[in-house]
Amino acid sequence: xxxxxxxxxxxxxxxxxxxxxxxxxxxxxxxxxxxxxxxxxxxxxxxxxxxxxxxxxxxxxxxxxxxxxxxxxxxxxxxxxxxxxxxxxxxxxxxxxxxxxxxxxxxxxxxxxxxxxxxxxxxxxxxxxxxxxxxxxxxxxxxxxxxxxxxxxxxxxxxxxxxxxxxxxxxxxxxxxxxxxxxxxxxxxxxxxxxxxxxxxxxxxxxxxxxxxxxxxxxxxxxxxxxxxxxxxxxxxxxxxxxxxxxxxxxxxxxxxxxxxxxxxxxxxxxxxxxxxxxxxxxxxxxxxxxxxxxxxxxxxxxxxxxxxxxxxx
DNA sequence: AACACGTGGAG
DNA sequence: TCTCCAAGTGT
Numbered sequence: 065x066x067x068x069x070x071x072x073x074x075x076x077x078x079x080x081x082x083x084x085x086x087x088x089x090x091x092x093x094x095x096x097x098x099x100x101x102x103x104x105x106x107x108x109x110x111x112x113x114x115x116x117x118x119x120x121x122x123x124x125x126x127x128x129x130x131x132x133x134x135x136x137x138x139x140x141x142x143x144x145x146x147x148x149x150x151x152x153x154x155x156x157x158x159x160x161x162x163x164x165x166x167x168x169x170x171x172x173x174x175x176x177x178x179x180x181x182x183x184x185x186x187x188x189x190x191x192x193x194x195x196x197x198x199x200x201x202x203x204x205x206x207x208x209x210x211x212x213x214x215x216x217x218x219x220x221x222x223x224x225x226x227x228x229x230x231x232x233x234x235x236x237x238x239x240x241x242x243x244x245x246x247x248x249x250x251x252x253x254x255x256x257x258x259x260x261x262x263x264x265x266x267x268x269x270x271x272x273x274x275x276x277x278x279x280x281x282x283x284x285x286x287x288x289x290x291x292x293x294x295x296x297x298x299x300x301x302x303x304x305x306x307x308x309x310x311x312x313x314x315x316x317x318x319x320x321x322x323x324x325x326x327x328x329x330x331x332x333x334x335x336x337x338x339x340x341x342x343x344x345x346x347x348x349x350x351x352x353x354x355x356x357x358x359x360x361x362x363x364x365x366x367x368x369x370x371x372x373x374x375x376x377x378x
Numbered sequence: 379a380a381c382a383c384g385t386g387g388a389g
Numbered sequence: 390t391c392t393c394c395a396a397g398t399g400t
Binding site: 068069070072073105106107108109110111219220277278279280323324325326327363364365 | 381382383384385386387389
Binding site: 065066067068069070071073074108110111114141142143144145146147150162164165166167205206209212213218219246249 | 392393394395396397398399
């Protein structure tokens, strides 16, 4: 849950999750749709799917016991170097490093590392290995992460309160923020979409996204991407008509929302719509009562669409 | 190696 | 409003 996500954001999700799924087996034996509903709003939904897979693997191949060897634990889905190191050191008191963004930045400054090349990452890791080899590896990992999140921040430092102040190279050079060099981000594109609110009595039509990829396994209002200047209404009528195998009547525009992901921005126009006949529902397509919408996991963008029309009140 | 992958906090 | 970035991992 903590992957690229601030601790404060995670806490309520973590508590809800542990309250509902306190054991490995309770996760492994649950349906992914239920897990995604608990995860809804946290983002990076593949983490949820990976965790589900990891628990199933623990039941299937490890007798339900969480592996306490680095290599075995790291082989679980969604577990990389950081998580494996964090669990080995914090949970099992083994001398492994757990290099998150904080530790990387702190040690890069201490060692005066400008460029995070592969070679310099190894220097950094070696330095940390020596630290954790003295013992208390879990506490050391925790402490360095906390140092990075509280006083050795990316764009603001408080060197006078830093335990490394006497030896830190970046501090000595009087340029802590210059270490490591921050790689400029490239601009992200903006994409246009048109979505449709298809009503039938007290139901609306929703469909499930593909299990993998962006927002995998979440539900959404039917939508199409609008490329270079084509007309939203025309595209909705054509593409959704083709998908449902029946004529689609596109009504008035109900509103618009925008939403930002890490790698692109999105503008969505929402249209009212009707299907001329009831289509034969395929897998992942559903009519859902307004009152039952909260049973399904939707992305934040979809909730913004719902807010446009206040579906909960019809 | 580079890019995909969500959302919200903070300045 | 805009930009950066957060307890990274998979492909």
